[in-house]
Amino acid sequence: MRISLIVAMLMAGAAMPAAAQSDLGRRVEKLERDVQAVQRKVFPGGAVQPEIVPQQDVATSGVPATSAVADLTARVDALESQLRTLTGQTEENAYRVRQLEEAFNRYRADMETRLAKPVPQPAEEAPSTAPPTPEPAQAETPAAAADPGEQAYLTGYRLWDEGKYGEAQAALEAMVKKYPKHARASYGQNLLGRAYLDDGKPATAAKIFLSNYQTNPKGERAADSLYFLGQALTALKKPAEACKVYDELADVYPTMRDWVKQRLPKARQDAKCS
Structure with missing residues (x-):
């Protein structure tokens, strides 16, 4: 105006x-x-x-x-x-x-929905040479959502099961480093070796399997690591060393779980053990 x-x-x-x-x-x-x-x-x-x-x-x-x-x-x-x-x-x-x-609200709602669902327990991992019949699932474990070590193992397991070996290696390496005393530590170290073995890297896998057996011989997957160590040595064209590993497996773990015991004869046959 x-x-x-x-x-x-x-x-x-x-x-x-x-x-x-x-x-x-x-x-x-x-x-x-x-x-x-x-x-x-x-x-x-x-x-x-x-x-x-x-x-x-x-x-x-x-x-x-x-x-x-x-x-x-x-x-x-x-x-x-x-x-x-x-x-x-x-x-x-x-x-x-x-x-x-x-x-953000959509993301939060999605995460709340996911966390509300029970975390599935992984079936026992089957090796590439396993027969068609799957092994029974593992026993139920405490709720994974409340256990970060368990959750870290399950993350690595899912990646390995999906064939994402590189991502599984990174996840499992982080898990065993951060939770070395966790109940799943033996599982994580053994599965880490398998992720390398399935990825066509038997030399690295052999070192991991041997370490899991030597550092944690009473671990739940120590016997499995000896079995897969023999598999890695066979892949490296070292059948004699593989046979020695299978002998030690039978001597140290006579009560090895059935999943390994059922596969040991064929593993020895593939390595041409006497």
Whole structure:
């Protein structure tokens, strides 16, 4: 309204009083400062510099007010343009925040659904040379969701079972390193060796199987590691060494579980043991 009045006065040929110019200038400068404050809130990192730069009044006593009004009009136009830009930016930011919130809520709901489901216990892993008949599933274990070591083992197991040997190796290596005293440590080390063996890396697998047997001979999968050590040595064209391993397996673990005992005769036959 004030600017329209000024324009009307100019069109009528009236000169604008210096006091009115000064008052309008102060109000415009205040508006500029308000816009800059909004800019700082919208862009707190300072990535966008304010477009409005306060200017000094150029009108002096005795000089027609036309140039001062033109200057103030340009500054008001710039302020309005900047406010439109800030308003658009604010609306865009709000839209992005809503999108992030919706995506997070979907992710949280999905995770809550997954965690609410009971974690399936893995069936005993079957070697590549195993007969078609699967081995019975392992006994039930405590809820895995409450046991990070168990969960880490199950993660490695699922990756191995899906044939993702590289990812399984990384997951199981992390598991046995972080939980060396866990009840699943022997399982994890043995399955780690199998992940390398199934990945066509028998030399690395042999080292892991031997380590599992030597460092944890009473572990639940120590006997299995001796069996698979023989398998790895056979793959490395070292049948004599494989036969020695199978002999030690029979001597140290005469009560080995049936799953291994049923496969040992064929393993000895493949290595041409006497």
